[in-house]
Amino acid sequence: MKLVVDSTVDLPKELVAKHNIEVVPLTIQLGDKTYRDYFDIDPDKYCQELENTKLFPTTAQPSPQDFIAVYEKLLQKKEDIISLHISSKLSGTYQSAMMAKEKLASGDICVVDSKQTSIGLGVIALAVAGDIENGVNKEDILNHIESIISRVNVLVAVDSLDYLQRGGRIGKASVFLGSMLNIKPILSLKDGEIHPLEKVRGRKLTGRRLVTHVQAAAAKCKKLKVAVVYVGNRDIVDSFLEQVAKISNVYVEYVGKAGGVIVSHVGPGAVGVAYYLDK
Amino acid sequence: MAILYCGGKRLKRAIIAGAESVNAHKNYLNSLNVFPVPDGDTGINMSLTLMATIKEVEKLPSLALKSVAEASAWGSLIGARGNSGVIMAQIFAGFAESIGDSSRLYSKCLARSFKIASDKAYKAVIDPVEGTLLTVVRETAESAIEIAKEEDDIIELLGAMVNRAKISLENTPKLLPALKEAGVIDAGGLGFVYFLEGMLKLIRGESIEEEDILSKAVLASEYKCSWRGCYCTECMIKGDDIPQEKIREKLNLMGDSLLIVGTDKLLRIHIHTDNPNAVFDYVSTFGAVSAKKIDDMRRQHRNIIDGSDKTVSLVVVALGDGIANIFKSLNVEEIVQGGQTMNPPVGDVLRAIENAPGSSVILLPNNGTITSVAHQAANLSSKNVRVVDSKTIPEGVSAVLSFREEDSLEKNIISMQEAINRTKSGEVTFASRDTQYKGMDIVEGDMLGIYNKTIQFVSKSPEETIIGLLERMVSDTDEVITIFYGKEIDAEEIDELANQMEKRFSHKEVEIHFGGQPYSLYIVSVE
Numbered sequence: 049m050k051l052v053v054d055s056t057v058d059l060p061k062e063l064v065a066k067h068n069i070e071v072v073p074l075t076i077q078l079g080d081k082t083y084r085d086y087f088d089i090d091p092d093k094y095c096q097e098l099e100n101t102k103l104f105p106t107t108a109q110p111s112p113q114d115f116i117a118v119y120e121k122l123l124q125k126k127e128d129i130i131s132l133h134i135s136s137k138l139s140g141t142y143q144s145a146m147m148a149k150e151k152l153a154s155g156d157i158c159v160v161d162s163k164q165t166s167i168g169l170g171v172i173a174l175a176v177a178g179d180i181e182n183g184v185n186k187e188d189i190l191n192h193i194e195s196i197i198s199r200v201n202v203l204v205a206v207d208s209l210d211y212l213q214r215g216g217r218i219g220k221a222s223v224f225l226g227s228m229l230n231i232k233p234i235l236s237l238k239d240g241e242i243h244p245l246e247k248v249r250g251r252k253l254t255g256r257r258l259v260t261h262v263q264a265a266a267a268k269c270k271k272l273k274v275a276v277v278y279v280g281n282r283d284i285v286d287s288f289l290e291q292v293a294k295i296s297n298v299y300v301e302y303v304g305k306a307g308g309v310i311v312s313h314v315g316p317g318a319v320g321v322a323y324y325l326d327k
Numbered sequence: 328m329a330i331l332y333c334g335g336k337r338l339k340r341a342i343i344a345g346a347e348s349v350n351a352h353k354n355y356l357n358s359l360n361v362f363p364v365p366d367g368d369t370g371i372n373m374s375l376t377l378m379a380t381i382k383e384v385e386k387l388p389s390l391a392l393k394s395v396a397e398a399s400a401w402g403s404l405i406g407a408r409g410n411s412g413v414i415m416a417q418i419f420a421g422f423a424e425s426i427g428d429s430s431r432l433y434s435k436c437l438a439r440s441f442k443i444a445s446d447k448a449y450k451a452v453i454d455p456v457e458g459t460l461l462t463v464v465r466e467t468a469e470s471a472i473e474i475a476k477e478e479d480d481i482i483e484l485l486g487a488m489v490n491r492a493k494i495s496l497e498n499t500p501k502l503l504p505a506l507k508e509a510g511v512i513d514a515g516g517l518g519f520v521y522f523l524e525g526m527l528k529l530i531r532g533e534s535i536e537e538e539d540i541l542s543k544a545v546l547a548s549e550y551k552c553s554w555r556g557c558y559c560t561e562c563m564i565k566g567d568d569i570p571q572e573k574i575r576e577k578l579n580l581m582g583d584s585l586l587i588v589g590t591d592k593l594l595r596i597h598i599h600t601d602n603p604n605a606v607f608d609y610v611s612t613f614g615a616v617s618a619k620k621i622d623d624m625r626r627q628h629r630n631i632i633d634g635s636d637k638t639v640s641l642v643v644v645a646l647g648d649g650i651a652n653i654f655k656s657l658n659v660e661e662i663v664q665g666g667q668t669m670n671p672p673v674g675d676v677l678r679a680i681e682n683a684p685g686s687s688v689i690l691l692p693n694n695g696t697i698t699s700v701a702h703q704a705a706n707l708s709s710k711n712v713r714v715v716d717s718k719t720i721p722e723g724v725s726a727v728l729s730f731r732e733e734d735s736l737e738k739n740i741i742s743m744q745e746a747i748n749r750t751k752s753g754e755v756t757f758a759s760r761d762t763q764y765k766g767m768d769i770v771e772g773d774m775l776g777i778y779n780k781t782i783q784f785v786s787k788s789p790e791e792t793i794i795g796l797l798e799r800m801v802s803d804t805d806e807v808i809t810i811f812y813g814k815e816i817d818a819e820e821i822d823e824l825a826n827q828m829e830k831r832f833s834h835k836e837v838e839i840h841f842g843g844q845p846y847s848l849y850i851v852s853v854e
Contacts, residue, residue: 227656229728231728245731249806249809252836
């Protein structure tokens with residue numbers, strides 16, 4: 049069995065290689081340049097480019113053909129496929145994967161809407177990869193996915209709401225717009241959509257509030273898995289990790305970089321945190 | 328010649344005389360600052376409250392004791408400004424309640440009414456402080472009870488009360504260190520003495536007239552005690568010559584717990600009935616009905632438990648264009664003009680609450696002196712109003728920032744209170760007069776940096792003072808400093824301040840905004 053994900057998974061390269069995960073890239077259009085997420089440009093370079101341009105990026109889902117190519121390759125190797133993707137409310141990627149599956153009309157392909165993206169998608173993908181390595185059967189893996197989707201909390205601290213607004217993904221967080229104060233919003237990704245969570249004064253308090261949320265969740269369970277994604281703003285991540293390390297029942301799974309597609313929608317400087325109780 | 332009782336006509340004249348006596352002394356009352364911070368608005372607040380009171384009393388056609396007392400309660404409630412105003416309103420309200428249906432107040436009843444009024448005033452203040460107006464009222468009322476046991480003459484009773492009030496007043500500096508340090512007596516307490524003196528003068532100078540005008544109001548059908556209705560129903564009626572007594576008689580048959588306050592132009596009605604719409608239909612024949620409210624009392628309890636009310640509006644009290652704009656940008660629905668030394672009348676706050684779109688309202692007074700006005704307005708409103716007790720603008724801003732539309736009212740109130748608790752507020756203002764404070768010599772016009780109700784730093788320059796103040800406020804764990812500058816500060820000063828802040832607080836996040844507030848040159852928030 050093989051796991052296929054899209055590039056919004058934002059998993060570190062080493063983990064993708066280690067767990068033998070297939071990644072299908074979305075594409076980024078910046079001015080007249082087109083990049084395949086991760087394949088053509090790495091997160092730090094893209095972030096720099098974005099900060100130094102007045103152009104505004106757009107992103108595009110993979111075509112069904114992109115999925116067909118990957119699926120066919122795997123099917124020839126007699127692999128069953130679990131294809132796990134960004135929330136269908138945020139991107140047409142899931143749609144493309146479904147169309148690819150229908151076109152192929154043969155082979156065992158299971159396309160799943162993770163109702164998450166980035167760090168939220170990443171922790172689910174990692175759990176699935178582990179299940180595959182442990183020889184867990186497909187039905188149990190799908191149950192496991194549903195279970196994590198229901199447990200996972202994803203918080204996103206953004207520098208500004210501009211990118212979410214211009215990219216059309218702001219959702220209910222639009223209530224945070226228009227403030228005259230320098231507010232760093234913390235949003236949550238729930239049921240596939242962006243929700244407003246908290247208005248925080250300034251960057252430095254953001255890290256502290258993120259820790260508070262993790263702390264509160266940790267107090268309610270035996271073991272809490274945490275993962276972090278960011279690009280730029282390493283200082284917040286460092287102080288967050290330092291604080292979180294002091295909580296005895298928190299286990300940090302990985303720290304990743306947000307890829308070009310995610311950064312195009314949340315803007316440079318955003319930090320994402322996923323956490324869920326480990327069963 | 329002795330006067331053995333007080334009827335509606337005499338009460339009306341006495342209240343007017345008392346109010347005019349306070350009004351005549353308002354500037355002197357203002358001058359009695361209890362602190363170097365100029366909070367000298369007691370005289371104006373009391374006077375405005377009492378002027379609103381007599382306005383209601385004067386336009387009353389009825390001279391029934393009960394109507395006069397109720398009109399004074401209503402007028403003072405609507406016009407109440409500042410703490411002293413709210414306390415006076417409570418005194419009138421308690422007085423009115425104690426009268427019930429009696430048409431004459433004899434000496435013992437009068438004393439008892441004062442006592443009930445005093446008790447009510449204590450209850451209205453969340454944190455009663457001795458050595459203030461409250462103490463003077465209470466001690467006067469207590470002695471009135473004793474005196475009335477032996478004394479039937481109202482002139483003598485009032486005279487003794489004035490004397491007792493003065494003794495109590497002279498004692499206030501012993502009870503309240505702030506007064507002693509400033510070398511003054513309590514301004515609110517003195518206002519009450521002027522009020523009593525005004526009443527006494529009127530009663531002494533009056534030739535005795537029998538007042539046998541027993542209006543129908545006094546004969547209003549008795550209050551029913553059984554709980555028949557299960558809908559708590561409220562509304563206001565606006566019109567000309569609203570026949571209050573006729574409505575009272577009719578509504579008394581339609582339910583119980585009937586409360587009618589107001590005048591022939593504006594009436595507020597509260598009744599527990601099984602048929603709210605029949606009540607609205609009936610009263611609509613006398614004028615325009617507004618502020619309708621029907622609460623299913625059986626459901627009310629459940630709603631409080633599961634917090635199912637979703638439409639919550641934010642209403643704040645604030646002063647300054649800049650600060651108002653900041654609140655607006657944070658989705659605050661209504662802003663009442665008011666703050667330190669400019670307490671809004673209860674009517675203004677009430678209007679803002681009623682204008683806000685939500686069926687529930689969270690009200691932020693943003694100043695310690697407005698807390699009781701806020702609670703008064705909350706009680707008067709037909710909406711479900713909760714006061715989150717922000718004592719400063721920074722506390723209000725933090726509370727508003729923590730508000731979440733999708734959360735229940737109860738959850739929001741808790742998180743707003745938490746936000747208030749983690750916000751430090753300070754201000755820079757100028758000393759209104761020469762004084763001494765904790766060994767510091769303060770000269771009129773000095774800049775005072777205040778935090779935690781204490782003067783932390785004094786200098787001649789506002790910028791020097793704010794830096795000095797912040798150095799005492801900011802600790803290592805604080806991250807964000809927000810400065811709201813007042814309307815007296817010009818652009819150059821702000822540039823200079825921004826430079827200074829950059830040097831001194833480079834490791835913190837600093838925001839400087841135009842607040843436009845009067846009186847405070849700078850308001851600062853540290854979190």
